Amino acid sequence: MSTSQPAAPRRGSTRARRVAHQQAVAAKRHRQRRAALVAIALVVALFAALVIAKADTGHPSSPAAAANAANPSTTGVVVTRATSVPSAVYAAVGTGGTTAQAEPVPGGSAMTVGGKPEVLYLGAEYCPYCAAQRWPLVLALSRFGTFTGLALTESTSTDVYPNTNTFTFLHAAYTSAYLAFTPVEIYDRAGNPLQTPTAAEQQLLQSAGQGGIPFIDLGGATMLRSSGYSPQLLAGMTWTQIAAGLTDTGSPATQAIVGTANRITGQLCELTHNQPAAVCQSPGIRALEAAE
Incomplete structure (x- = not known):
């Protein structure tokens, strides 16, 4: 009577799964870095907008007025x-x-x-x-x-x-x-x-x-x-x-x-x-x- 044995794992299949896992991890890290960069860009843009708004309404005057006032x-x-x-x-x-x-x-x-x-x-x-x-x-x-x-x-x-x-x-x-x-x-x-x-x-x-x-x-x-x-x-x-x-x-x-x-x-x-x-x-x- 013969007994069936589990198939031995194939090296090619294991390597493929490992590569797929590494690619998934790399993709996840890439997405996280991109999200972080976007968040930083948004903060910088908001800060710049606030600075511009302050310059437009603060002392001494608006940009056009400031240019003339400094002349x-x-x-x-x-x-x-x-x-x-x-x-x-x-x-x-x-x-x-x-x-x-x-x-x-x-x-x-x-x-x-x-x-x-x-x-x-x-x-x-x-x-x-x-x-x-x-x-x-x-x-x-x-x-x-x-x-x-x-x-x-x-x-x-x-x-x-x-x-x-x-x-x-x-x-x-x-x-x-x-x-x-x-x-x-x-x-x-x-x-x-x-x-x-x-x-x-x-x-x-x-x-x-x-x-x-x-x-x-x-x-x-x-x-x-x-x-x-x-x-x-x-x-x-x-x-x-x-x-x-x-x-x-x-x-x-x-x-x-x-x-x-x-x-x-x-x-x-x-x-x-x-x-x-x-x-x-x-x-x-x-x-x-x-x-x-």
Whole structure:
């Protein structure tokens, strides 16, 4: 009687299974590496997107604005034109149809720095109304002294009147024989903290200014809240266009900027006891003071 024996394993079959197993393991490792690389790529892409978004909304401004703001030629031309508006333009524009006037500071007391009346500005780079108000403030103060360090920026792209082109006082210094100027840019274009007001300045902003910006205190006697005109008048205009138009007395934007600057100038002349005479005794300012 014969007994059947199990078939002996064949070497070729064993080798094939081993190769198949190795290939499966290699394929699995390849898939795992590929998945890991994809995950890393996604993280890198997300990080890059966040960086780009931050650059677009943070200080100093959007990419196009940053390029212009970093261009010394553009900045120099804009600052020169804004700080040297001819007296004939001020006289021709007058109030420019603007109606905003300074208000008394409730319970205010004289504010001075180094024996000179202090002009305090509290604002933020993201704020479109601050953007509008910086133009006439620069114009008016330039009639009494000299700025250095003025730079260009624009308001945020996520608020009303987005990307309003303007100056920033962040690194600005002001020299005058008649006035002291203290600017505080509290937040950057993205709304992040930038410069910190003193406790007294913060209290003044909350009490007299009711927390609103821009807030300008003129020597502790009078104050300006918000802008003297709508930022809409500057919509779509570059810094260069706004500055170049400051000699065009028929331009609505120029009438608003120069008209508001004349009103601020009248207030400053009261602080300086009508000095310098070339500014404060000019027919345009005297007519404006008489009308008020």
